[in-house]
Amino acid sequence: MAHVKLHIPGPVEVSEKTFKAFCSPMIGHRGQGFKDLYAKIQPQLQQLLYTKQLVYLSTSSAWGVMEGAVRNLVHKKVLNCMCGAFSDKWFDVAKKCGKQAEALQVEWGSPIRASLIDAKLATGEFDALTLIHNETSTGTMSPLAEIAALKQKYPDVMFIVDAVSSLTALPIKFDELGIDVLLAGTQKAFALPPGLAVFAASPAALAKAATTKDRGYYFDFVEFQKNAEQSMTPSTPSISHVFALASKLDEFFAEGLEARFARHARTNQLTRDWAAKHGFLLFPEPGYESVTLTCVSNGARPGGRVVDAAKLQKLVKDQGFLIDGGYGKIKGTTFRLSNMGDETEATMNQLYAALDKAMAQL
Numbered sequence: 001m002a003h004v005k006l007h008i009p010g011p012v013e014v015s016e017k018t019f020k021a022f023c024s025p026m027i028g029h030r031g032q033g034f035k036d037l038y039a040k041i042q043p044q045l046q047q048l049l050y051t052k053q054l055v056y057l058s059t060s061s062a063w064g065v066m067e068g069a070v071r072n073l074v075h076k077k078v079l080n081c082m083c084g085a086f087s088d089k090w091f092d093v094a095k096k097c098g099k100q101a102e103a104l105q106v107e108w109g110s111p112i113r114a115s116l117i118d119a120k121l122a123t124g125e126f127d128a129l130t131l132i133h134n135e136t137s138t139g140t141m142s143p144l145a146e147i148a149a150l151k152q153k154y155p156d157v158m159f160i161v162d163a164v165s166s167l168t169a170l171p172i173k174f175d176e177l178g179i180d181v182l183l184a185g186t187q188k189a190f191a192l193p194p195g196l197a198v199f200a201a202s203p204a205a206l207a208k209a210a211t212t213k214d215r216g217y218y219f220d221f222v223e224f225q226k227n228a229e230q231s232m233t234p235s236t237p238s239i240s241h242v243f244a245l246a247s248k249l250d251e252f253f254a255e256g257l258e259a260r261f262a263r264h265a266r267t268n269q270l271t272r273d274w275a276a277k278h279g280f281l282l283f284p285e286p287g288y289e290s291v292t293l294t295c296v297s298n299g300a301r302p303g304g305r306v307v308d309a310a311k312l313q314k315l316v317k318d319q320g321f322l323i324d325g326g327y328g329k330i331k332g333t334t335f336r337l338s339n340m341g342d343e344t345e346a347t348m349n350q351l352y353a354a355l356d357k358a359m360a361q362l
């Protein structure tokens with residue numbers, strides 16, 4: 001069956017080069033080969049997260065670490081900042097972990113603003129918050145620097161940040177921001193196959209985790225720290241993913257991080273231009289649009305073009321590209337186009353050509 005190229009916002013298209021690295025011959029996870037592999041990528045990961053802290057490898061999707069962060073770091077009550085499907089779900093996950101949790105809900109498409117968080121944290125009820133930097137369901141990016149600045153005012157609150165669909169596409173400076181946990185699954189902006197997550201934790205987060213009862217084993221941050229100090233993981237990792245990650249990191253640094261960030265900004269602008277050319281509005285509040293995907297309004301916002309999204313998706317698929325038809329309660333009234341991973345102006349232009357052709361057939 002012919003492969004349909006992924007332009008959905010995760011998982012994204014995986015290159016042949018990455019698959020080749022993924023299929024490297026297997027090695028033991030307690031042997032020198034694995035330790036050398038992890039030790040080689042550790043400084044690259046630290047550079048990517050702009051941190052001196054260790055970066056951990058979790059064989060799980062992002063949700064493993066998202067749940068793990070709650071289990072390790074919430075003693076009193078967690079504030080879940082919610083502005084879309086993924087951030088909304090984190091609230092449910094916190095409750096399922098038996099934690100006291102409160103929803104800070106804004107309308108889908110709006111970002112989370114620091115002033116809202118400030119008002120909540122001022123009550124003194126919370127010892128942790130969860131935030132999604134780039135809410136993939138709505139294509140909306142919250143102002144991370146503005147929010148992280150609150151950490152100085154509330155040093156005992158654990159700032160847990162999901163950068164699943166943004167890390168590698170723009171600078172996220174873990175140490176400088178002063179946040180406590182930064183995590184990402186690797187099937188989105190990293191363009192790896194699904195199944196691996198990376199994260200960093202602040203010294204304060206690690207110290208707090210060590211005092212947390214019932215934090216479990218698989219996502220115990222203290223176990224990650226102890227093992228990573230020996231260039232190992234707590235349990236057998238997906239070694240194939242680590243080979244693929246090593247290959248990908250070499251690519252990132254061969255291109256240069258700045259060039260990579262600039263490429264995402266350019267390809268994202270092209271997608272916004274494509275939408276505007278056809279009379280569509282964008283779904284996110286202006287000024288808070290994601291740089292890794294474009295959530296196009298297709299009736300969700302007043303005004304702007306409206307088309308049969310399912311038909312558009314099918315016409316594009318017939319030409320070999322998979323786009324997303326909208327997520328959750330905005331399915332159909334939005335659709336999403338991803339420029340994450342390896343996409344360039346040249347490859348994005350192929351997508352726009354297919355979209356143009358489909359639009360002409362609607």
Ligand SMILES: *Cc1c(COP(=O)(O)O)cnc(C)c1O
Pocket residue numbers: 010061062063064086132134135136137162163164165185188
């Ligand atoms: C995709 C996504 C997740 C969930 O990732 P899984 O890999 O399915 O666990 C969480 N947060 C954001 C922002 C995402 O885009």
